[in-house]
Amino acid sequence: MRSIQQSLDRFHEVGIRPVAISVDPPEASRDLCQKAGYTFTFLSDPKAEAIRRYDLVHAGQGINGQDIARPAEFLLDSSGTVRWVNLTENYWVRARPEQILEAAKAIQ
Amino acid sequence: MKTQGINWPIWTGFLLSLIALLSYPFVFVNWPVTRDFPWANLLLFGIAAVLLFVGVRRAFSPDRRRISKIAASVLATFGVLVLGFFIFSFFIASRWLPAAHGAPKVGQKAPDFTLADTNNKQVSLTSLFSEPINGRAAKGVLLIFYRGYW
Numbered sequence: 001m002r003s004i005q006q007s008l009d010r011f012h013e014v015g016i017r018p019v020a021i022s023v024d025p026p027e028a029s030r031d032l033c034q035k036a037g038y039t040f041t042f043l044s045d046p047k048a049e050a051i052r053r054y055d056l057v058h059a060g061q062g063i064n065g066q067d068i069a070r071p072a073e074f075l076l077d078s079s080g081t082v083r084w085v086n087l088t089e090n091y092w093v094r095a096r097p098e099q100i101l102e103a104a105k106a107i108q
Numbered sequence: 109m110k111t112q113g114i115n116w117p118i119w120t121g122f123l124l125s126l127i128a129l130l131s132y133p134f135v136f137v138n139w140p141v142t143r144d145f146p147w148a149n150l151l152l153f154g155i156a157a158v159l160l161f162v163g164v165r166r167a168f169s170p171d172r173r174r175i176s177k178i179a180a181s182v183l184a185t186f187g188v189l190v191l192g193f194f195i196f197s198f199f200i201a202s203r204w205l206p207a208a209h210g211a212p213k214v215g216q217k218a219p220d221f222t223l224a225d226t227n228n229k230q231v232s233l234t235s236l237f238s239e240p241i242n243g244r245a246a247k248g249v250l251l252i253f254y255r256g257y258w
Contacts, residue, residue: 002138004252015247017236021223022256030226032257043223043231050221055210056253069253070205074218076249078237082212083248091202091255092137093144100250107248 005038007097014104016075017041023048023068045069075100077107115172118163118180121156125187128152129194146198153191160184218251 004011004018011018019041024032029042045051051069058070073095075084084103086095132149136142142149160183166172167180212218222232236249 003140012241015241015244016250017241017246018250018252019236020252020254022254024256026224026226026228033226042226045223050223053219055208058206068255072253074251076218078247080218082214082216082218085214087208087211089203092198096140104248
């Protein structure tokens with residue numbers, strides 16, 4: 001998230017809107033954004049409905065055993081078609097902004 | 109004659125192993141270069157291991173008291189356990205992720221959704237495209253699914 005925020009201007013320059021999605025309630029995400037200085041959109045999916053639709057449910061991994069999302073990134077073009085996907089195999093390892101910006105060149 | 113001095117290498121080594129563990133989630137995770145492979149933490153663990161080894165050798169020299177040998181053995185064991193825990197957390201447990209075979213693939217249409225933003229406003233995938241970015245039409249949306257902090 002931090003690296004996305006740091007590259008936010010570059011994403012906006014090429015017309016890409018980053019959006020973060022998790023099961024966190026809106027209040028929790030608001031706190032996170034305030035504390036960490038994130039200014040892009042954070043969406044709340046407490047029942048993991050969208051997460052389930054994208055087949056990203058990591059069952060029972062929340063603190064109270066609730067379903068959460070496994071990390072994943074999707075780059076969609078303006079028709080809503082997936083143009084690039086990253087399904088990491090290790091949740092500590094995420095896509096770097098440079099990789100995403102490189103993939104974004106194809107949808108200019 | 110029994111020496112009374114503190115066995116500095118063993119204590120420093122033990123403390124450093126804790127720092128090596130905790131500095132990953134609190135510090136090094138913030139930069140991709142130290143996050144994607146935890147070389148900085150493994151380096152700290154390496155230094156900690158040398159200190160623990162030196163400390164154990166020192167504790168087992170004939171002029172040290174028995175309590176020093178016990179303390180050194182316990183601290184060295186904990187140091188090794190901390191390293192084991194780090195390796196387990198980073199290289200093993202963090203890979204236990206569902207395969208997501210049904211996730212949308214390149215060329216497929218992304219499923220629509222409507223979710224609340226941080227102001228409790230309902231936001232749909234369509235509206236993420238229709239809202240301009242810096243006055244210009246959005247060319248794409250990057251969806252970042254993350255585990256969250258619950």
